[in-house]
Amino acid sequence: MPSSIRRKIAEELTGAALPFVAFCIALNLTAGQLTAALKIPLYLDSIGTILVAVLVGPWSAVLCGSAANLLAAAFGNPTMMFFIPVVAVIGAFTGVLARLGWFRKWYLVCLGGIAQGVLAALVSAPISAYLFSGVMMAGTDFLVLYFRSMGNTLMDSVLYQGLASDPADKLVSYVIVFLLVKNLPQRLLARLHGAENLRPPERTQ
Amino acid sequence: MTPRIDISVKLAVVLLLWVCAFAFSWMYQALLCLVVIAVRFTIPAFRPQSQRSARAFSRFLLYSAAVAFLVLLLNSLLIRGGTSYGTILGFALYEEGLLFGLRTASRLLLLTYAVLLFFISSPLKDLIRFLQTRGLSPSFTLILLLTLHFLDHLPARIHQIFLAQQARGAPVDAGVLARSRALLSLLSPLVLSSIVESIDRGTALELRGFLNRRTNCEASIPSGEGWNFLTILILILSMVILILTIFRWLPG
Amino acid sequence: MAARIELNSLTLRYAMASTPAVSGLSCTIPQGSCVGVVGPTGAGKTTLLHSLAGILGKHHPELMVSGNVSIGDESFGGISREILFPRVGLVLQDPSVQISGVRDTVFEEVLFTLENVGAVGDDSDSRIQLILRQLGIEHLAHRKPTSLSGGETQRVALATILVARPEVLLLDEPISALDATAQARLRSILLHLRGTTTVLVTDTQIDFPLSVCDRILALDHGRAVVFAEPQQLLSNDQSLPMIGGWQRWRDIARELEGRSDSSHRDTTRILKAIHLA
Numbered sequence: 001m002p003s004s005i006r007r008k009i010a011e012e013l014t015g016a017a018l019p020f021v022a023f024c025i026a027l028n029l030t031a032g033q034l035t036a037a038l039k040i041p042l043y044l045d046s047i048g049t050i051l052v053a054v055l056v057g058p059w060s061a062v063l064c065g066s067a068a069n070l071l072a073a074a075f076g077n078p079t080m081m082f083f084i085p086v087v088a089v090i091g092a093f094t095g096v097l098a099r100l101g102w103f104r105k106w107y108l109v110c111l112g113g114i115a116q117g118v119l120a121a122l123v124s125a126p127i128s129a130y131l132f133s134g135v136m137m138a139g140t141d142f143l144v145l146y147f148r149s150m151g152n153t154l155m156d157s158v159l160y161q162g163l164a165s166d167p168a169d170k171l172v173s174y175v176i177v178f179l180l181v182k183n184l185p186q187r188l189l190a191r192l193h194g195a196e197n198l199r200p201p202e203r204t205q
Numbered sequence: 206m207t208p209r210i211d212i213s214v215k216l217a218v219v220l221l222l223w224v225c226a227f228a229f230s231w232m233y234q235a236l237l238c239l240v241v242i243a244v245r246f247t248i249p250a251f252r253p254q255s256q257r258s259a260r261a262f263s264r265f266l267l268y269s270a271a272v273a274f275l276v277l278l279l280n281s282l283l284i285r286g287g288t289s290y291g292t293i294l295g296f297a298l299y300e301e302g303l304l305f306g307l308r309t310a311s312r313l314l315l316l317t318y319a320v321l322l323f324f325i326s327s328p329l330k331d332l333i334r335f336l337q338t339r340g341l342s343p344s345f346t347l348i349l350l351l352t353l354h355f356l357d358h359l360p361a362r363i364h365q366i367f368l369a370q371q372a373r374g375a376p377v378d379a380g381v382l383a384r385s386r387a388l389l390s391l392l393s394p395l396v397l398s399s400i401v402e403s404i405d406r407g408t409a410l411e412l413r414g415f416l417n418r419r420t421n422c423e424a425s426i427p428s429g430e431g432w433n434f435l436t437i438l439i440l441i442l443s444m445v446i447l448i449l450t451i452f453r454w455l456p457g
Numbered sequence: 458m459a460a461r462i463e464l465n466s467l468t469l470r471y472a473m474a475s476t477p478a479v480s481g482l483s484c485t486i487p488q489g490s491c492v493g494v495v496g497p498t499g500a501g502k503t504t505l506l507h508s509l510a511g512i513l514g515k516h517h518p519e520l521m522v523s524g525n526v527s528i529g530d531e532s533f534g535g536i537s538r539e540i541l542f543p544r545v546g547l548v549l550q551d552p553s554v555q556i557s558g559v560r561d562t563v564f565e566e567v568l569f570t571l572e573n574v575g576a577v578g579d580d581s582d583s584r585i586q587l588i589l590r591q592l593g594i595e596h597l598a599h600r601k602p603t604s605l606s607g608g609e610t611q612r613v614a615l616a617t618i619l620v621a622r623p624e625v626l627l628l629d630e631p632i633s634a635l636d637a638t639a640q641a642r643l644r645s646i647l648l649h650l651r652g653t654t655t656v657l658v659t660d661t662q663i664d665f666p667l668s669v670c671d672r673i674l675a676l677d678h679g680r681a682v683v684f685a686e687p688q689q690l691l692s693n694d695q696s697l698p699m700i701g702g703w704q705r706w707r708d709i710a711r712e713l714e715g716r717s718d719s720s721h722r723d724t725t726r727i728l729k730a731i732h733l734a
Contacts, residue, residue: 034391135276
């Protein structure tokens with residue numbers, strides 16, 4: 001790993017960030033328990049990654065998402081391994097948006113969520129199409145089937161399915177994280193590297 | 206005591222199977238899938254490490270069988286080319302689609318079975334220790350191990366917060382919108398308490414000198430002393446297959 | 458080898474705070490001694506400990522500091538901006554967070570500290586066994602660290618710090634979650650450390666520090682009210698209501714003085730004996 005990347009990761013991973021990233025990886029893997037208890041049709045399997053991206057940094061978010069998928073594979077769902085590039089992109093992109101201050105304003109959060117969803121669909125389409133033929137044993141498989149029956153290629157069908165569902169899913173996750181972090185006390189956030197992402201910019205005279 | 210195979214050998218086997226998943230035809234891929242399943246039941250070092258792993262394997266077999274069937278069926282119906290092999294509910298099944306489905310399904314199964322076999326037969330902590338000997342940084346190691354610790358405690362904590370919020374009158378049984386708002390009232394204390402706990406744990410780690418740690422390895426684990434001979438052999442075999450496959454693909 | 462601690466007009470103020478957390482603190486803590494830092498909540502006890510350990514300076518770069526701290530021969534020109542472990546070891550108020558959660562046994566948990574400070578060697582095993590024996594937890598060596606009682610967890614947390622042989626040991630309200638037996642055990646551990654380690658113990662009540670400390674530093678709103686030996690403290694005419702339990706012990710001391718012809722020194726010995734019985 002190039003030393004510049006190592007340095008950036010080391011900057012992000014302060015003492016408090018280490019357990020927080022571990023917690024967010026665990027949250028990615030157990031968030032389904034919450035949504036199942038509330039019977040809400042949401043996945044929230046990237047919520048930990050987005051939290052880390054906003055509160056710690058993009059490199060830590062890549063680590064968080066990748067580790068969560070790796071552990072999911074280890075716990076009996078090996079298909080998750082193949083989507084590591086997707087979650088890595090989610091983490092990196094969200095981290096960059098957070099650095100640019102997009103998590104300070106609700107309308108930028110919404111825009112960012114939609115953009116993230118489009119990006120996730122673009123990255124996951126080739127994986128889903130080539131390895132899985134678009135079959136993920138989820139409700140969205142019917143969308144793929146529909147697009148294919150309209151005469152579209154497999155790749156296009158999977159891409160259209162992703163574009164139809166991912167932006168909405170990521171928008172919801174972004175909004176949830178925005179609502180979670182916007183009222184967190186600054187004295188707590190100060191111990192995490194990404195505190196600057198949420199602090200309002202200082203006005204210049 | 207179950208005989209153990211070095212983790213590096215198992216990883217090399219996974220890599221070999223992955224190379225085969227892209228190099229061989231669907232018939233050999235399907236055969237290798239059956240070999241993987243047979244290995245799980247016959248070779249002690251590849252047996253599941255726990256009941257949970259064994260259940261995960263069985264569950265995934267059923268799931269993957271369903272996925273494979275759907276992949277075959279959908280492609281046979283939607284890719285219309287070559288001979289028709291009959292009809293299902295008035296929809297024709299085509300040769301080209303069936304072959305494409307067979308290739309996709311067998312490749313997917315082999316890729317996933319290889320990964321699953323590795324993980325069910327290798328305790329995660331052993332894998333993390335192996336990675337440590339190969340240079341995984343202390344921080345990454347700590348994150349992975351702490352995640353396993355949190356995974357043990359987080360479900361109970363979530364349940365506790367759920368009960369507490371329910372007792373406060375959070376609308377956990379109301380309509381979808383109300384339940385979605387309840388989600389925030391569950392996540393908020395969870396995230397806040399996790400940040401507070403992370404700060405305390407992080408401070409404690411710093412107070413024990415963790416961030417100044419120089420060595421990657423645990424004292425009880427020697428640093429990597431080179432590669433196992435069997436690992437090298439399997440890696441060479443993978444390389445040979447890969448190179449031959451590339452030559453086969455090249456035009457002319 | 459224990460280190461001397463010198464505080465010279467130390468004042469610490471957090472940014473945005475109207476009053477300092479610690480104000481004009483000056484005292485010398487002799488090497489190898491045990492000092493009890495007592496005072497009500499918000500008196501500045503934890504702030505003082507964290508400043509000595511280096512956490513405060515590291516995590517609050519905006520902290521306003523005047524005065525100086527010296528530990529041993531090293532003067533910091535203010536306070537240290539880096540964590541001073543293994544020279545200075547701090548056991549937090551909640552010892553359970555001090556357990557890393559990444560090791561399977563108490564033995565490995567203590568070894569984790571030696572790995573962090575690069576002190577793993579041929580003598581590591583014996584060093585750890587010695588610490589566990591001294592703390593009376595050698596029978597817990599193969600237990601999971603997260604499955605222990607409050608008192609056991611605290612002693613394991615103490616072991617993880619003591620194994621690094623710090624010159625200074627800081628304990629933040631160590632008895633708050635301990636029963637009488639565990640408190641007695643901690644007392645004997647601290648008495649055993651006398652001479653080899655400089656110890657600071659904080660508490661809101663004076664009972665425990667009275668029974669184990671050579672000196673008591675009483676803080677109130679960040680200021681030192683008194684820094685004296687226990688017998689001087691108890692025979693002090695000054696009213697010290699901010700020290701929890703002071704009045705009670707003062708009354709006992711006066712009662713015993715009234716009944717006995719012996720000196721103040723004997724009074725303290727009697728008090729310690731009562732406490733230990």
